[in-house]
Amino acid sequence: xxxxxxxxxxxxxxxxxxxxxxxxxxxxxxxxxxxxxxxxxxxxxxxxxxxxxxxxxxxxxxxxxxxxxxxxxxxxxxxxxxxxxxxxxxxxxxxxxxxxxxxxxxxxxxxxxxxxxxxxxxxxxxxxxxxxxxxxxxx
Amino acid sequence: xxxxxxxxxxxxxxxxxxxxxxxxxxxxxxxxxxxxxxxxxxxxxxxxxxxxxxxxxxxxxxxxxxxxxxxxxxxxxxxxxxxxxxxxxxxxxxxxxxxxxxxxxxxxxxxxxxxxxxxxxxxxxxxxxxxxxxxxxxxxxxxxxxxxxxxxxxxxxxxxxxxxxxxxxxxxxxxxxxxxxxxxxxxxxxxxxxxxxxxxxxxxxxxxxxxxxxxxxxxxxxxxxxxxxxxxxxxxxxxxxxxxxxxxxxxxxxxxxxxxxxxxxxxxxxxxxxxxxxxxxxxxxxxxxxxxxxxxxxxxxxxxxxxxxxxxxxxxxxxxxxxxxxxxxxxxxxxxxxxxxxxxxxxxxxxxxxxxxxxxxxxxxxxxxxxxxxxxxxxxxxxxxxxxxxxxxxxxxxxxxxxxxxxxxxxxxxxxxxxxxxxxxxxxxxxxxxx
Numbered sequence: 001x002x003x004x005x006x007x008x009x010x011x012x013x014x015x016x017x018x019x020x021x022x023x024x025x026x027x028x029x030x031x032x033x034x035x036x037x038x039x040x041x042x043x044x045x046x047x048x049x050x051x052x053x054x055x056x057x058x059x060x061x062x063x064x065x066x067x068x069x070x071x072x073x074x075x076x077x078x079x080x081x082x083x084x085x086x087x088x089x090x091x092x093x094x095x096x097x098x099x100x101x102x103x104x105x106x107x108x109x110x111x112x113x114x115x116x117x118x119x120x121x122x123x124x125x126x127x128x129x130x131x132x133x134x135x136x137x138x139x
Numbered sequence: 140x141x142x143x144x145x146x147x148x149x150x151x152x153x154x155x156x157x158x159x160x161x162x163x164x165x166x167x168x169x170x171x172x173x174x175x176x177x178x179x180x181x182x183x184x185x186x187x188x189x190x191x192x193x194x195x196x197x198x199x200x201x202x203x204x205x206x207x208x209x210x211x212x213x214x215x216x217x218x219x220x221x222x223x224x225x226x227x228x229x230x231x232x233x234x235x236x237x238x239x240x241x242x243x244x245x246x247x248x249x250x251x252x253x254x255x256x257x258x259x260x261x262x263x264x265x266x267x268x269x270x271x272x273x274x275x276x277x278x279x280x281x282x283x284x285x286x287x288x289x290x291x292x293x294x295x296x297x298x299x300x301x302x303x304x305x306x307x308x309x310x311x312x313x314x315x316x317x318x319x320x321x322x323x324x325x326x327x328x329x330x331x332x333x334x335x336x337x338x339x340x341x342x343x344x345x346x347x348x349x350x351x352x353x354x355x356x357x358x359x360x361x362x363x364x365x366x367x368x369x370x371x372x373x374x375x376x377x378x379x380x381x382x383x384x385x386x387x388x389x390x391x392x393x394x395x396x397x398x399x400x401x402x403x404x405x406x407x408x409x410x411x412x413x414x415x416x417x418x419x420x421x422x423x424x425x426x427x428x429x430x431x432x433x434x435x436x437x438x439x440x441x442x443x444x445x446x447x448x449x450x451x452x453x454x455x456x457x458x459x460x461x462x463x464x465x466x467x468x469x470x471x472x473x474x475x476x477x478x479x480x481x482x483x484x485x486x487x488x489x490x491x492x493x494x495x496x497x498x499x500x501x502x503x504x505x506x507x508x509x510x511x512x513x514x515x516x517x518x519x520x521x522x523x524x525x526x527x528x529x530x531x532x533x534x535x536x537x538x539x540x541x542x543x544x545x546x547x548x549x550x551x552x553x554x555x556x557x558x559x560x561x562x563x564x565x566x567x568x569x570x571x572x573x574x
Contacts, residue, residue, distance in 0.1 A: 006522030008515060008552050036524045040549050045522055064515055064552045068522045097523055114522065 001069045001118060002135055003051045007044045008064040011037055019044070022061055028054045031138050032072070032102035032112050047072070047102070047112060049138045071113045071121055072102070072133035082111060085130065089115065092124045141389070141453045142263060144256040144292065148400050149455045153448065156456060160403055161194040163428040168192040168201065171434055174219035177212060178202070178436065198403055198426060203412055204438045206239065206468075209379065214240040217433050225432055230278040231378040232470075232477040235485045236541055238278070241378050244432040248287070254398045255288020255384040261455075262347060262372040263390050264318055266293030269344070271311055273321035273329075274352065274475075275301045279543070280382025281352055281475070285320050288384060294318070301325065301475075304332045315344040322475035323350035323359055323371070328505045330366035340368050349374050351383060352475035354463045360392075373462055379438055380425045386460055391452050394459030401429050404458065405437065406446050409467045412439065420445050422467045423460065441468040471499075471568065473507045476544040480566050483511060486541040490534055492519040496556045503570040509546040511538065514553050 009015050023030065032047040047070070048054045058065055075081040089096060095116040102110040110133055115121045125132060143149050151159070169189040171178040181202035182188065191200060208217070210233055215222060226245050230238035243251070264270070270289045274281030282300055289296045297314060299307060301321065307329055310316065319326060326348050333340055345367060351374035363371045375395050376383035385402065386395035397404050405414055406421040415421045423440045443465040448458040471478045480499060487493045496514040501507060513534060521527055531548045538546045557564070 004522065006520075008520055010552065010555075038524070038528070041527075041551070043522060043524060043527070062552075062554055064517065064520050066517065066520055066522055 001122070002047055002072050002112070002133065002138070004068045004070040004112070004114070005046050005048065005051065005054060005058070006066050006068055007046070007058065009035075009042050009044050011040055011042050016044070019063075022057060023048070023054065026053065026057050028057075032100060032110065034098070034100035034112075036098070045098075045100070045114075047138065051135070068114065069118050071115065071118060071125070072110050073113070073125060074108045074131040074133055075111055077107045077109050081109070085111065085113075085125075088124050088128050088130070089113075089121055092120060094121045094124065141455075142260055142265065143455075144260040145253070148398075149257060149396075149457060151400070151456055153456050156399055157195050159400055160428065161197075163400075164195055164198060164403065164426070165189075165192050167426070167428055167434060167436075170431075171219065171436060175217060175434070177208065177217055195403060198405065198437065199414060201426070201436045203424070204435050206234065206379075206439070206441070209239050210234060210237065213237050215242060217435075218242050219434055220244060220432060228278075229280045229283075229378050229382060231280070232479060232482060232542070234479045234481045236482065236489075239379065241280075241381075242432040243381075247381070247430050247432045250401065250429045251284060251381040251384060252287040252291050254381070254401055255284060256291050257398060258374060258384040258387040259285075259288045259292045259294065259349075261387050261389040261396060261453075262349060262370070264289075264292070264294065264347060264349075268317045268347075269295040269297065269315055270318040270320060271297045271299055271307070271314070271316035273299055273301050273307060273319060273325060274383070279476070280376070280378040284376070284382035284384060285349075289320075304329055305336075308333055308336065308338060311343060311345060312338070317344050317346045319345060319348040319367075319369075320374075321348070321350065322352045323355040323363060324353065324474065324503065324506050326350050326363050326367065326371065327359070330363065331505055334366070340366070343367075345369050347372065349387070351375055353472040354465070356462070375442075375460065375463065377440055377442075379435060379440075380427055381430075385425070389451060389453040389455060393451065394447065394461055396451065396455050396457050396459050397446075399457040402427060404446055404460065406444070407439065409443065418445060418447060420464070423463075441466050441470060443467055469566065471501060471566065473501060473509050473542075473544050476542065478509070478542050478544060482541055483538065483546075484565070486537050487511075487513065487534065490537055492516065492530070493534065494553070496553075497565065498556050499566045501566070501568045501570055507570065509542075509544060510549055511546050512549045512551050512556065514555060515550050516553055 029049045036043045097114040172189045225242040227243045230240045233239045276282030348371045372388040374387045376385040386397040403426040405424040423442045424437045427434050442463045445461040498512045500510040534548045
């Protein structure tokens, strides 16, 4: 499992730039990013290479954030690859809350999944031989 | 030619009127002393007896009644009669989660109808008119209050209540409404909506609007009159004193006639509540001369206005109050509904996870918007949008249940609102420039 950092950001110009500058200055690299937005605010979700350091810095900067366990899997970069993952989880009655994808490497994509039951999802993937991304893989 | 509902009462010479007020006040003092424990105690505290009240000038001896007194005696403890003699109950906003409740006997309903009939006819409305009553029906007094008078006058009443502008316009066109009754901002909204829909207002049968439940300026009147091609009149009332129909403008549009055989009106100093002289600006206070369910002595409205007894060109002798220019307390009027910041605070504090930091922003783009900014905390924040949206909706529902007006909740990050050492500024009313 990986730790995702979720950050509350007002939906206003310049807010993301201020945020990304902090990460840049501290040399923190984002591996995956997604934003869910409303008219007033957004929830920025990121997976980074140095999670503990990022959390410490962001808290110091008074960002409202939370840490969430997410699952990341390596899938081949080809049609039907995501379908297979989704079907495994669906068949095992695991609900995907949200999903986003990340860096493509050597013909593979990383998909980050926020599910309602991490244990069940991981067991499903293990049984099916799906490759999970570990935090050491992010460095 | 001025038309009257009750010419004798409306044009009674002032000396006669004031003598009548004195007689009614004397009876009222006895009535409340004998039937309302609260006033009995107040009289005793002030060392006065009902017999000390002989003329209208003796009103100064009587105790003042505050909105908090109504709250403290919620819901029926200011009533002068047992509940089996109460035929109707209305309610308006209170300063906390509980509303301000008013009880009416059958006589009160009939009296209210009488003054409402005068109110309907003063701007020149008759039994020939078709009245589209877009004041809200329900616990709010606007809808039903207006309805009873309009119906008794013999007009055709359409009890459409507020909202659903498209339907309002369809009915206005199809039924040939000649009079619209609603808040001034809603009248303007209807006018703008009609324009957007390509409705030619000059083809409407509409001639007049009676607008109230919120303060409005003469310039807004001119805008409404111009866009809808009608005459617009101001009406005043508050549920504690029946509801709508306490006063209204006649066709002169020069102040609102108060039906003084039903009320004694006073203008009091905003700070000391000492009576001011005629023409001075201060807080309006009413004494109900005929109410039997929940009579009130010198009830402080916190509405700021002026009063003149000068005879009006229409022939009515009862005095006139000027347009309400403000409030002497922190009450807000949003879309015609009274809202107290304390109500909002009370509602917010009942929701787990809401921190003490919030701000209320009221603005007006034709109609009022009420936005409540609430700071999130690490406990209420979630990576899941549906959790945050549920939190927001729960607050909005809670606010609606207490305020009876919809508020948009804006979730903001912790520390966003200014921290002050003194009293936090919880309310930002941006409307003053627009009214």
